[in-house]
Amino acid sequence: MxxxxxxxxxxxxxxxxxxxxxxxxxxxxxxxxxxxxxxxxxxxxxxxxxxxxxxxxxxxxxxxxxxxxxxxxxxxxxxxxxxxxxxxxxxxxxxxxxxxSRVGYFARKPGAAPALTQLSSKRLGVVRGYRYPPVLLASGATLDWASDDLASLKKLAAGRLDYAVLEKAVGTDLLRQALPQQQTSLYWQEPSVVELxxxxxxxxxxxxxxxxxxxxxxxxxxxxxxxxxxxxxxxxxxxxxxxxxxxxxxx
CATH class of the missing domain: 3.40.190.10 (Periplasmic binding protein-like II)
Incomplete structure (x- = not known):
């Protein structure tokens, strides 16, 4: 038994x-x-x-x-x-x-995301090694390369960029965790450029x-x-x- x-x-x-x-x-x-x-x-x-x-x-x-x-x-x-x-x-x-994954723009003012045709005179913050949508890279904007997303957001906050290109969830999390003082001065812009x-x-x-x-x-x-x-x-x-x-x- x-x-x-x-x-x-x-x-x-x-x-x-x-x-x-x-x-x-x-x-x-x-x-x-x-x-x-x-x-x-x-x-x-x-x-x-x-x-x-x-x-x-x-x-x-x-x-x-x-x-x-x-x-x-x-x-x-x-x-x-x-x-x-x-x-x-x-x-x-x-x-x-x-x-x-919603890829788009953060800016210093709330508002709508710019059309791709409006970017030729703008400075965009992007990160080395990331795979951005080809339409964005071919927009005519000046690309300002950074080491990571946090560095790009810091450049945006300092007025060195017109827009920082990030995933919405990633940027929002960085603002909450690493840059809480910027949560009321940096804003996600709708709509996203691409959703994957x-x-x-x-x-x-x-x-x-x-x-x-x-x-x-x-x-x-x-x-x-x-x-x-x-x-x-x-x-x-x-x-x-x-x-x-x-x-x-x-x-």
Missing amino acids: RLLLACLLLWSTTLHAAVTVRFASLHYPPYAGASLPEEGAMVALLREALAPLGYRVDVEYMPWTRALATQHDTRYAGILALWPRSAGEMVEHAFVPVFV PLGVGLYADRPGATLLQRRLEQALKTMRTDGRYLALTQRHGVDAYVPPPTAAKAR
């Missing part, structure tokens, strides 16, 4: 043991970062979505070149917080959109990758339906991704 109970206990423990999925990620506030609340919006969402399905999500933070090299390391299931174009550098990958899905790149050649993708996509649908997805975006100050409507079935 004792042997039977021990076997049942071992079977139950094995059955319910969490499957660890490891992701590489950049330090990318407010989406991902070891020092952020809940490690950021993307990490928080993955854990909330996948934990009930028996997955434990581990994240390791590293530069992009190292993150991309994890495609040759089977310990990693994928990379977090990517635009589709960046995910395209991964071999045999699947992309799951999670949030929306921001999501998870999964290595398609990993064992269980197809099942993981399917379960993650279904969990996201459930979280949208029950309100947890919207609550998480509001808690972390990020923009929600709205899936395109499903094409109607042919009659």
Whole structure:
């Protein structure tokens, strides 16, 4: 009898043991970062979505070149917080959109974003190494390159730029965390220049990758339906991704 109970206990423990999925990620506030609340919006969402399905999500933070090299390391299931174009550098990958990255302008006065045709006489703050929309780079504006987004916002606050080009969520988070004194003097300009899905790149050649993708996509649908997805975006100050409507079935 004792042997039977021990076997049942071992079977139950094995059955319910969490499957660890490891992701590489950049330090990318407010989406991902070891020092952020809940490690950021993307990490928080993955854990909330996948934990009930028996997955434990581990994240390791590293530069992009190292993150991309994890495609040759089977310990990693994928990379977090990517635009589709960046995910395209991964071999045999699947992309799951999670949030929306809204790229546009911050300025010293509230108002509407300028049209691209109005930028030829303007000075824009941009960051070295970032992949900006081609239409923006070809606008005729003078590009003032900085080392990071924070440096660009500081230049804008000092009057050295007309606009700083950032993601809305990133700029808003920097103003709140690093430049609180500028929250009432630097403003996001609607509408955004471009909106891109921001999501998870999964290595398609990993064992269980197809099942993981399917379960993650279904969990996201459930979280949208029950309100947890919207609550998480509001808690972390990020923009929600709205899936395109499903094409109607042919009659």
